[in-house]
Amino acid sequence: MRNMPDAVMLFAAGFGTRMGSLTANRPKPLLEVSGQALLDHALALTDAAGVRRKVVNTHYHSDQIEDHLSVRSDVAVSRELPNILETGGGLRKALPLLGDSPVFTLNTDAVWTGPNPLAALRAAWDPVRMDALLMLVAPENALGHNGAGDFQPGPDGRLQRGPGAIYTGAQILRTEGLNEISQDAFSLNLLWDRMLEAGRLFGLLHEGNWCDVGRPEGITTAERMLAGQING
Template identity: 65%
Template sequence: MPDLMPRGPEALMLFAAGRGTRMGALTADRPKPLIEVAGRPLIDHALDLVSGAGIARTVVNTHYFADQLAAHLAGRELALSHEPELLETGGGLRAALPLLGPGPVFTLNSDAVWTGSNPLAQLRAAWDPARMDALLLLVSPGAARGRVGGGDFSLDAEGRLHRGGPMIYVGAQILRPDGLAGIDAEVFSLNLLWDRIAAAGRLFGVIHDGFWCDVGRPEGIAEAEAMLREADHV
């Protein structure tokens, strides 16, 4: 008998446009998504997750050293959304919507490495469009590596998110992008949309069942490789 349950979003936005300034000299001649962890570029680690979750359409935004990213990604089944000027996460997602198509989308940062279950599959399994306009993936401080700073959110008993608290957003979510049309700014963070969604009681979170490493700084490379070794991924 065919599965009649909805599978959730079928499109993903992979954020890869930033300058990677926290990487210092490592991004002087290449974009951060091409920095290698365990012998492979960060963006390839991210695309493995996309493939593993069976997502049909992928859009990658580019800006800094866009030609290098385009060359690296040539021949793959994805689309590029080039930003002549950086638009941040909110503006970048809105610019890519014609390529992503209608309905909710996944978004994923390209500067992290994971262990445990596929984070995108976890989001798909927890997504409830009747209650949610956004579902963010989180980890506790003990499951985070390479993180500088405190937490981002707390969860209530029903899984709704509230600003402030120990839980860390790890750059993976499902989002209904309709609200982007009501934001006047051209360059803006998705935090602006999240706050509007939270005010309506439709911002939710789910906790990742493995570890996550932020590879936003040079020292994050070694931390990510150690985390992968511990999980027998390499």
């Protein structure tokens, strides 16, 4: 079993319902920000970080995403059909493609400025102390996001749930515990809760801005952020 991640799961199976009519006939990962599909923004981060193995899960308009990825020979697809499996179930289904733990995971509905989040996670990963390392962002550096936050990091980076830093959708995660969960479709929050109890869930603050492109107005916000017109 390896100690450093060399595979990434990119989550692209969701319905994108908050996008309204924009996702009536196409999946949210293929919506464009600054002329580039959200999925390609995410893949660019994995390419720049040198992640060797890339897996994208699909469900809603799966055929469109697979067509889009057909030009890339380095990306495998994990189809979730007939049922969508959520983040935990989707990751578990993709494990044969991802290989041994640990792995990166990355949401495909956000854009970033600042240091590459995957490279930063790799540099801070300590497999002796950690079962997961979540990339977080301070509220003042989070654009397009509403809410009080998700986690409170301690002095050593160990996490507790509560208002504060916002989870960005990027992390390094040990996957062995997925096989202990009985549900077919489930959130990774179930695995995080077990890691929290064991004191092995950690966080790292992103040193840049992050924009959640979850609603139509998030596209304009993200484009302005990338153009340097607004900051967190």
